[in-house]
Amino acid sequence: MKWKMTGLFLVPLLLMTVAFTAINLIAAFYFLSGAEDPEERISAPFFSYTNYTLDFARFITFVEGKPSITKEGQAELIQRKAWIQILDRNGNEAYSLHRPKSAPVRYTPGELVHHYKYSGSIEDSTLFVSWISKGSEKWTYIIGYPVSHIAKYMIDFSPLRIMNFWKEGILTVLGLTFLMVLTIGYFFGRKLTKPLVEIINGIKLLAQGRYIVKYQSEGLYKDVYQSLNQLADALQTSAVQRARMEKMRDEWVTNLSHDIKTPLASIQGYGEVLADPEYDITVDERRKYAEIIVDKTRYMESLLDDLRLTYQLKNHLLPLNKKEGNIVETLREIIIDLLNDPQYESHKVEFLPKCEQVFLVFDHGFLTRAFTNLIYNAVIHNSQDTRVQIQVTERETAVEIIVEDNGRGIEKEEVEKLFTRYYRGTNTNERHQGSGLGMAIAKQIIEAHQGTIEVKSQVGEGTRICILFPRKAKEPPGR
Template identity: 40%
Template sequence: MKWRLTGRYLASVVLIVVIVIFINILVIIGLYIYQNESPKYPFLQGDNSAEAITRSFGQEIVLSETGMDITGQGKDTLERNQAWIQILDENGNQVYGFRVPPEAKTKYTPMDIVQTYKYMEKELMSTVFIGEKQGNGKRYSYLIGFQDPYLERNILTYDIRKVGRFLQIGIVTVLCVDGFIALCIAYLFSKRLTRPLSALIDGIKQLAHKNYRGHYETKGIYKDVFYNVNMLTEELRASELERNRLDRMKEEWIANISHDIKTPLASIQGYSEMMRDKDYDFTVEEMRDYAEIIERKSLYLKDVIEDLNLSTRLRNMGLTLNLKSVNVVSLVRNAVIDTLNDTRYGNRNIDFRYSDEVILKEVDEILIRRAVANLIYNAVVHNSEDVSIAVSVEKEGGTVRIVVEDHGKGIREEELERIFDRYYRGTNTGELHKGSGLGMAIANDIVKAHDGEIHVMSEFHSGTRIEILL
């Protein structure tokens, strides 16, 4: 995998370098062809170049029967370009001169003219260009010397066949050398790029295998990627720990609820067998007592099964709310009455208060009553019989606040964050607190299904206050 990744980067960089070299060669060849094919030599010459001035200077020479001269514009051109001019007749004798250096010859042989054109005259310190002017039936040659130390002319002689062969070999050599250099640079560059990518790929594989111990330095061009991988690792590690914790809680919950279910089932089974056995001769009163026990245990099992079903539907958003305008005061009052009518809690002190006799709210009456009953039930079973419980309903603007408060044992700080977790049973659970262990989780899910809020405030050995905001 590492070599495939490195190879792809390597091939990409080499291909880019080769394409750039090839384009550069095509551009150079095109410029060279355009330069040689253009009659005006646009890249080497212009209207102000020495050769252009010399080629067009013939029109500045004025021939007459009395002699010759140059125009004022021609003189300005020569002075501006630090140039001088000699006009020669057909025998090479100077017939006119302007700004001619004292060291210049006044008669030129054909060889002198060739030497003067090919090489810079050290005595004259000028680069000389040659032109021709015809007039009065004669042909005149003129020499224009430019005294510019930066102006040079080189005469190049070459065999086109050798040049072509040289270009072929040179192009192949350049491609090979540049390709090799590009290969080396691309290899180093690719290794630098692919090393962190390889580390990232290995890290992702480790995450896929649930190994969350990896950590990467956030540096280089991939520092943001490394940072996010570290964040993902931490989140996955936290999720794994939370999942393990929930699994342990679920196993404990299954063990507890299995035990809680077995106890009433054992009672139902035992009394049923006794009532069916012909060896026993029970009175009618005894039969009724046994039937009452069986009924009570059956109702208990029914409540546990309903808790499981309701919790699953709430968590999976599979429960449709039957919303209607309900007097929340009456709803909470009935929940309190139901608790006190239970023979197990008939001696408990529950104080009910409200701000208004009628407080209407669009809610699912059955579910909200179930949530309030669960909160009251938890306050009862987690505290001793002498602890009073206060239940209140009040309206604040458009919000209805339901409060269940006691001054009993309270909840430990480490348990407070887990009180609404499914399967969680607090350490203060008394002997009466049997059942699904989903009461607080169901209350929380019901309130959230109504887009409400539920808050718990508690201090160990000082009491607990639970608020529902609808």
């Protein structure tokens, strides 16, 4: 793949080199060539000052043996910003038009050659020379053009050497050019394609589920490397969470199956006793067995109700009947019901509201269930001498409810899983006949009331659960 990508880079580069060479040749002909048609030389892109000077003789006339320029020729010189001198056979000026002050009126052959050869020798002018015959007389004329329009630079060369150099030299130059292009293109292509190969291999690893992609975020593809690293981290995190969820789901299914299997076994056993015609049971035994069957059935029904409720809350399928009520009174009723239970009447549960009336808009039934789960968990997962406090504080923009205990605390790993739907804590001193959905349901109900819940716990020191319900700020007096 690396060589393929390098080749894909080098082929366009070679084509560009060929095209660039062709453009240079065309440009050379463009600037050095001239139009052959005299009428098109002024407007033609390939204009030749040499040919133009040679053809300018058609604008030279003679009056009584004296040279002169036609009006058309004068207009041509003005358009070209040029000047002209016409010399007799001795090099003396016989006619001039727009001649610079520094231009001599007499030229020796050597001076004429010097001024023709070097641009700028006469007031930044480039001179072109030709002649015209009139009878037996020959008249030399000099036309000077601005250096900014045309310039001449003389070079010395050997035609014989050029003829010998043509084949070997041109081929050598082209060969060296292509070799240089290939060398530069190869190293540049490697530098350009190597990161692409790494990126493609990284994507292949991600597609195979191997989230080990880690690149140094640098160079031309810095942003791509950063994105790949972030993608690998996100996929790795997702895979870990997915594995964790699968494990918790398996544990939940195992626990729920066990919890259902136990009451089913009781129901089946007592049902078979009641249905056995050969077994003679008393009225008290029949009533006792029937009560056990009803109790186990209700327990199974409760498990299924919890499961259905958590999915309804998760998918927002359960409408809440919200009404304004006193949350302090609701919490007091929950605590009274708890302490009235003979199983928990000896536990230390303290209710510490900052005021007796704190009004919120909430669904009484569901919020009662949520706080019942939270408070009961604080009681049943700690020893009998643990002190549980429930505090209610009314703030300007929120109502804060804290359920705090000084019990055994919760491990950090368990705190992170506490509100997971498939998790059932093990930090309890008795067998808890729950479905593992109680805390998840409590969190979902609180969030359905736009509230938030946060848990902080330290092993050996206790657990603190903070619930916040937002509310509109009270209007200032007089408004």
